[in-house]
Amino acid sequence: MSSISLVFAFAKANPHNYYIYTMSIEVSHITKTYGSQKALDDVSFSIKSGEIVGFLGPNGAGKSTMMRILTTYLNADEGTATVNGHDVTTDSRAVQSSIGYLPENNPLYPDMYVKEYLGFSARIYKLENAKQRIAEVIAETGLESHQNKKIQELSKGYKQRVGLANALLHQPKVLILDEPTTGLDPNQLVEIRSLIRKVAQNTTILLSTHIMQEVEAMCDRVIIINKGKIVADDYLKNLKSDEIQVIDVEFDYRVEPELLQRIPLVREVKELHGFNYRLRFETKTDQRSGVFDFAHDNELKILSLNKRNKNLEAMFQELTGK
Numbered sequence: 001m002s003s004i005s006l007v008f009a010f011a012k013a014n015p016h017n018y019y020i021y022t023m024s025i026e027v028s029h030i031t032k033t034y035g036s037q038k039a040l041d042d043v044s045f046s047i048k049s050g051e052i053v054g055f056l057g058p059n060g061a062g063k064s065t066m067m068r069i070l071t072t073y074l075n076a077d078e079g080t081a082t083v084n085g086h087d088v089t090t091d092s093r094a095v096q097s098s099i100g101y102l103p104e105n106n107p108l109y110p111d112m113y114v115k116e117y118l119g120f121s122a123r124i125y126k127l128e129n130a131k132q133r134i135a136e137v138i139a140e141t142g143l144e145s146h147q148n149k150k151i152q153e154l155s156k157g158y159k160q161r162v163g164l165a166n167a168l169l170h171q172p173k174v175l176i177l178d179e180p181t182t183g184l185d186p187n188q189l190v191e192i193r194s195l196i197r198k199v200a201q202n203t204t205i206l207l208s209t210h211i212m213q214e215v216e217a218m219c220d221r222v223i224i225i226n227k228g229k230i231v232a233d234d235y236l237k238n239l240k241s242d243e244i245q246v247i248d249v250e251f252d253y254r255v256e257p258e259l260l261q262r263i264p265l266v267r268e269v270k271e272l273h274g275f276n277y278r279l280r281f282e283t284k285t286d287q288r289s290g291v292f293d294f295a296h297d298n299e300l301k302i303l304s305l306n307k308r309n310k311n312l313e314a315m316f317q318e319l320t321g322k
């Protein structure tokens with residue numbers, strides 16, 4: 001059966017889950033509270049296969065909490081999340097075997113030799129072709145000359161390479177990297193970033209960071225989180241434009257996004273939850289009247305409308321105070 005007919009066979013059996021073949025990560029209304037501290041507050045986003053997404057936010061924003069939920073190390077209080085179509089709560093084994101995870105502070109066994117450590121991980125993953133695969137990841141992460149050294153003898157940059165090699169060992173479809181460059185010197189930083197970009201060619205990547213430049217250096221898209229809430233979600237190419245106007249509008253009925261593209265000067269339409277839409281215009285001139293005219297012409301009622309003229313970089317600087 002071809003992959004297309006497989007998708008359709010699956011869609012027929014599970015009409016509501018059809019999209020899982022194109023989405024690597026789906027997060028829907030996740031909330032997590034520690035005591036009285038709300039770390040995540042109704043967080044929703046989705047990531048398509050092959051995307052490199054930066055999860056950006058200041059310290060304490062909720063990044064690690066989200067990553068621990070996606071990697072099944074922590075349960076959410078409310079909401080659902082799937083990785084590669086597997087539910088993180090009910091199907092945690094399947095999630096674990098389809099992701100590679102580099103946690104914050106990269107916990108390694110300092111007394112082990114690099115190759116020994118990877119062999120140990122390969123046994124946990126029950127890899128059949130362990131020897132060959134270990135040699136491949138050692139080459140891929142540039143660890144050839146360090147493979148027979150003890151982990152504790154390595155620099156921070158090389159320890160991160162070992163962490164990455166470990167995360168890549170079982171050829172996961174999704175890589176989750178929590179602050180992968182924290183504590184690296186400028187040279188190590190450049191090396192690890194280029195390594196991540198290299199491995200990203202075959203993998204979906206979600207990486208957390210509190211540095212905007214990090215996202216610019218590696219990602220296609222950025223999701224900004226602050227105080228447990230998503231405050232922005234956009235592609236880098238849009239960030240770079242300084243003449244952006246965004247109008248969030250809610251209608252009383254669903255509208256085909258293609259129809260909304262007919263509003264003059266609309267550059268991009270994004271369907272949000274319910275009957276909410278995000279319209280992006282490439283102009284600073286107020287475009288609200290165009291949206292009202294569209295609603296009138298199509299016999300729609302506008303239930304809410306919010307306009308802002310701000311790019312995401314400015315928004316991030318505002319929220320981090322940088």
Ligand SMILES: Nc1ncnc2c1ncn2[C@@H]1O[C@H](COP(=O)(O)OP(=O)(O)OP(=O)(O)O)[C@@H](O)[C@H]1O
Pocket residue numbers: 034035037038039057058059060061062063064065066104210
């Ligand atoms: N185990 C815990 N118990 C209590 N509060 C916690 C716990 N873990 C995290 N928090 C709190 O939840 C909030 C979100 O923390 P989280 O570690 O997810 O943020 P972060 O964005 O990863 O921050 P950083 O960049 O500093 O790692 C913070 O206010 C943090 O103090």
